[in-house]
Amino acid sequence: MGNLQNKIDFVALVTVNRANANGDPLNGNRPRTDYDGFGEMSDVCLKRKIRNRMQDLGYKVFVQSDDRCNDGYDSLKTRADAEIGVLAKPKKEKELKKTDETDESKESTNIHTKEGYAQKACEEFIDVRSFGQVFAFKDKNNKDSSGVSIGIRGPVSIHQAVSLSPIDVCSIQITKSVNGSPAEGGRSSDTMGTKHFVKFGLYEIKGSINVQLAEKTGFSVEDADVIKECLRTLFVNDASSARPEGSMEVKKVYWWKHNCKDGQYSTANVHRSVKITSKVSLPTCYEDYDISIEKLEDLEPEIIEGL
Numbered sequence: 001m002g003n004l005q006n007k008i009d010f011v012a013l014v015t016v017n018r019a020n021a022n023g024d025p026l027n028g029n030r031p032r033t034d035y036d037g038f039g040e041m042s043d044v045c046l047k048r049k050i051r052n053r054m055q056d057l058g059y060k061v062f063v064q065s066d067d068r069c070n071d072g073y074d075s076l077k078t079r080a081d082a083e084i085g086v087l088a089k090p091k092k093e094k095e096l097k098k099t100d101e102t103d104e105s106k107e108s109t110n111i112h113t114k115e116g117y118a119q120k121a122c123e124e125f126i127d128v129r130s131f132g133q134v135f136a137f138k139d140k141n142n143k144d145s146s147g148v149s150i151g152i153r154g155p156v157s158i159h160q161a162v163s164l165s166p167i168d169v170c171s172i173q174i175t176k177s178v179n180g181s182p183a184e185g186g187r188s189s190d191t192m193g194t195k196h197f198v199k200f201g202l203y204e205i206k207g208s209i210n211v212q213l214a215e216k217t218g219f220s221v222e223d224a225d226v227i228k229e230c231l232r233t234l235f236v237n238d239a240s241s242a243r244p245e246g247s248m249e250v251k252k253v254y255w256w257k258h259n260c261k262d263g264q265y266s267t268a269n270v271h272r273s274v275k276i277t278s279k280v281s282l283p284t285c286y287e288d289y290d291i292s293i294e295k296l297e298d299l300e301p302e303i304i305e306g307l
Contacts, residue, residue: 008258021039155212269296275290
């Protein structure tokens, strides 16, 4: 795979129509908003969707959600032990001298170095070499061991997505007309509930890919193309009762490839070059916004239409 040599910045524009873009579990699963009424999607939510798309595209992903697990492992530790190796404290120098007589012991000590473990994790899993990962598992076979913690910094960073205008969060009452278990006296009793959704919102996703960190994790040009494709198709296979098919749509992805490792401009300057203004006081569709790109000398974005 080709080594990444050029810094990359990106912006994706996403519309939400009568869907719950990202529910807040501490607020009755209502769509996330700030104190000014602007909608939010957490970076964790966005990375989850990107990981799901990576799986759909056939890549090995370390942090899999339970409902999309495709390798049979029931926990991160189980997956790490099977695919990377057993995470344990390196042996002390005296112990290494005692066990240095056989080839088998040499191989074992080499596998369990922090550098070797991190390298193998990055080689095995695209999300680890993209977003990084913290491996902190205890060694159950050694009660006196506190385990070893290994942190990997990934080159792909993603901001929280924020709506361009304040959003209108609506709530509707729903009923269940069938009993989950037998009711006393045989009488059916409807169960009340509530669903929350965003009437309309245009969200902006911002991110960047750092070349220096990409060199450490082995993140390649091909991996960057995977990130681009995941952003373009972010909501494929993501439908649910809270996000019906077609209710969330990627409109455009702006992809800047700098001509050097550090970039010709700061990431903040590049992100600010996307100028978005509302043509009406209460936007109800994508066409209610004027979108333009401020020209940066010697840096033109690739503009990709969403799926």
